[in-house]
Amino acid sequence: MSQYWTDIVNKLDPYIPGEQPQDQQYVKLNTNENPYPPSAKAIQAIDSYKKDKLKLYPDPESTLLREALAFRFNLQKENIFVGNGSDEVLAHSFQAFFKQQKNLLFPDLSYSFYPVYCGLYEIESTTIPLNENFTINSADYNIDNGGIIIPNPNAPTSILMPLSDIEKICRESSSVVIIDEAYIDFGGETAIPLTKKYDNLLVIQTFSKSRSMAGLRLGYAVGHAALIDGLNRIKNSFNSYPVDSLAQVAAVASIKDEPYFQQSCQKIIQTRKKATEDLQKLGFTVLPSAANFIFVTHQTRGAQQLYAELKQAGVLVRYFNKPRIDNYLRITIGTDEEMQTLISTLHGLLT
Amino acid sequence: MSQYWTDIVNKLDPYIPGEQPQDQQYVKLNTNENPYPPSAKAIQAIDSYKKDKLKLYPDPESTLLREALAFRFNLQKENIFVGNGSDEVLAHSFQAFFKQQKNLLFPDLSYSFYPVYCGLYEIESTTIPLNENFTINSADYNIDNGGIIIPNPNAPTSILMPLSDIEKICRESSSVVIIDEAYIDFGGETAIPLTKKYDNLLVIQTFSKSRSMAGLRLGYAVGHAALIDGLNRIKNSFNSYPVDSLAQVAAVASIKDEPYFQQSCQKIIQTRKKATEDLQKLGFTVLPSAANFIFVTHQTRGAQQLYAELKQAGVLVRYFNKPRIDNYLRITIGTDEEMQTLISTLHGLLT
Known part of the structure; x- marks a missing residue:
């Protein structure tokens, strides 16, 4: 105090x-x-980066990285937002989309940072209980809401929700639905293709888990250009240069090493x-x-x-x-x- | 929209x-x-860092970096907060200290990010006109306020305010005074020693200018432990790991290369x-x-x-x-x- x-x-x-x-x-x-x-190519990208250039600001738009991600997901760079770890991307997303008249919904057991973001931005929320077996019942989210966020697979339960359930939630919601896919690459199917169909769907992923780059701090959001534009407005009112130059080159190399x-x-x-x-x-x-x-x-x-x-x-x-x-x-x-x-x-x- | x-x-x-x-x-x-x-020692620290370790999260507390800064300024690590560039440190500071009943004060001509932060956190502000010759009249800040922020030297004017004026402002204010010293190393005298005397003074500096590390994104705040604790509460509600592993080792090496x-x-x-x-x-x-x-x-x-x-x-x-x-x-x-x-x-x- x-x-x-x-x-x-x-x-x-x-x-x-x-x-x-x-x-x-x-x-x-x-x-x-x-x-x-991390990929040897990512390490190589850091090693061969001319470090004298660190005197210059990084590309504030992370253009090459957004292009590499867009190419991988068959989207445009206008559909990609990158930040200093997916926690930063999540924080900006809460501020950009979830401070609404109605309550944000998320599972009662999920990433324990969600209620913290709600405190940081004074967002009212309602937690939806998981089923007894810790699965998510998509019908539970078909109620009045100011936004929905669900990790898939969920943490700490590790359980995957089928893509059909995610699509149902997006279709039924008139607010933004965020699917937090920090762990999706270990056996799940990403909802990213659904972002072409649902302009209220934002998918967030990270380089910290499946790409072994937790030490470099990189996360990204994928969605309709209007959602990305909203995130950019927050980012450009917070920190023009969130992703450093070495992280940008390493991330591009990692993406290219499929x-x-x-x-x-x-x-x-x-x-x-x-x-x-x-x-x-x-x-x-x-x-x-x-x-x-x-x-x-x-x-x-x-x-x-x-x-x-x-x-x-x-x-x-x-x-x-x-x-x-x-x-x-x-x-x-x-x-x-x-x-x-x-x-x-x-x-x-x-x- | x-x-x-x-x-x-x-x-x-x-x-x-x-x-x-x-x-x-x-x-x-x-x-x-x-x-x-940047210092050749900072570059060396990056080059010799075992990149395999990037799979691990960075030290969330940036302990070694905070210790190096504390040693340089003859303070304790509890007096130091580090972030992903001084813009992030500023953003957290606005949220931690400046959303008050009374208006925040800053010069009418100063860093143009200040009014943007006010928009981001819904902070009411009053701008105080510079003198005709672009200097700051410290007496103008001796009015009711919910916080004061002044760049020293000021930007974009480049003009330095004497330390005695800063001390006067700290003494007369009952709210937090932030001195934004992005450019202090090019001919000014830092207000950091005054943080021992005034528990409402926070000094913010950056590695982007005098340490040639804009590409790595590093900034820090120095002040009373209670102010730093407030910043940590914001940071730990936003992103647990704001400073990546390479930036931490490079920054420590830079600090040690006086x-x-x-x-x-x-x-x-x-x-x-x-x-x-x-x-x-x-x-x-x-x-x-x-x-x-x-x-x-x-x-x-x-x-x-x-x-x-x-x-x-x-x-x-x-x-x-x-x-x-x-x-x-x-x-x-x-x-x-x-x-x-x-x-x-x-x-x-x-x-």
Whole structure:
């Protein structure tokens, strides 16, 4: 508290990212980072960039990057907005579209940054409960609203919603629908093609997960040019140059390296399959995942205790002390070796 | 306009950065970039960073960078906030401190992003006219207010305000005073030591000008821990990881290379002195500058016409079509060679 803070600052309940303890080396399966490095071509692009040019401002429009993304998705660059990580893109989107007379809708269990953005921009919201099995019932969103945002696959549940349900929600809503596809490349089908049909649909993706570039901060939104124009008006009233020069060249190179992208996503999917089977053998229920993490609960051992015991043993996973999911662990898919360490550690703890 | 935009987006009047035309090679003296490269040590830090680690999120707290800045300014890291360029730091500051019952005050001629931030966060403001000679009268700010922000040196005028005047404003104000020191290293004295005495003073600086790192996007705020805490609450409700990993290591290396920093600032100051004399000989009035740019007007030739003629001849400067300054040009200090090109081009145009 400070006399100098605005009311908003006083009322905020900021987001808390996954812990990054420095006290020992952990097998780090708690922040959904990719265990594989970025494309060698992205690294090459950074290495060969003439660093003297860093004295100049970056391209404020990120033109080459938007063109590369547009080409990949068979759209125009006017359909693409890029920002300093998808969290920034989400923040701008909340301010650009969701401060309405009617309430914003999102699932009661989803990305815990959404209610924080609502606090930051004084947006009223209503949370829609997931079904008992943690799936989303699209019909629940067919109510009066000032906007809808849904992660697909959902986090922390990892469960994918069918594209037909997303289309239904877009068709029935008269406000903006955002599909937050941070994890879509690990087994889902993107809603981006639907943006050609629905001018109220905005799809947000990130370079932090499937492209292994969390350290460079890059995210983007795809949608009708009028939605992108709205985001640009916010961005140009906040920070003219959100994406730095090295991130721009690395991102373009990553986009152009489709084989590596496909290969590393497939590797995660294979490892997820194996880890799921191994965990089931240890008595875990594993929700069907289309993400680079799994959401698991054990038939006898409590999640909070397991989280602490795993941390003690050098394996970090994520635990949320929240109603309905307080007996679940969210576990990032690492390398095969990292998952083997997890499994053998759990084996020791459980038997 | 779009039916999907919020009222704020509809009402926004976004900032327009200096033009970056791609049609030909210009001598580019329009966006106050530094003509010299970043410190070789900063470039080395990027080159030697193990790029595989870019798969991991950056340190969300930018701890090493905040420690390096704290050490340089003889403060604690709790007194330092870093962001994705000083524009982001400014934006967060407006939201954290300036949305108050009373109006924010800033000079009628200053950084043209300030009124844009006011639009973005619905902050009411009052502009205080500069004196006839473009200096700031500190007594004018001793009125009821919800905050004060002043660039020092001011932009686009380039004129420095004495530290004693800043101290007077801090002492007399019961709200937050921000001194925006983007250009302070080119001949001014920073107000940072005053932050130990005045808990309502926040000083904002950037790596984009004196440290030649505009392409990496880095800015910071210095002040009492309670002000920094307020900024952190905003940042952690907007984007947990605003500063990427490469920018963090490069910035630390830049801060530690004090000799290069001093040397490149001195070079700009020398070039500014020479350019000022040369322009005076050509009939220009040059305001006394403590920045890496000068603000000039010609005794007979109109500024708008000169701007267009210079652009035609391949030299870009900045022209603002605004009352009181519509007969002035803002000219960035480039290398000696670039300034010589400017002078000889002007010589050709004027004689």
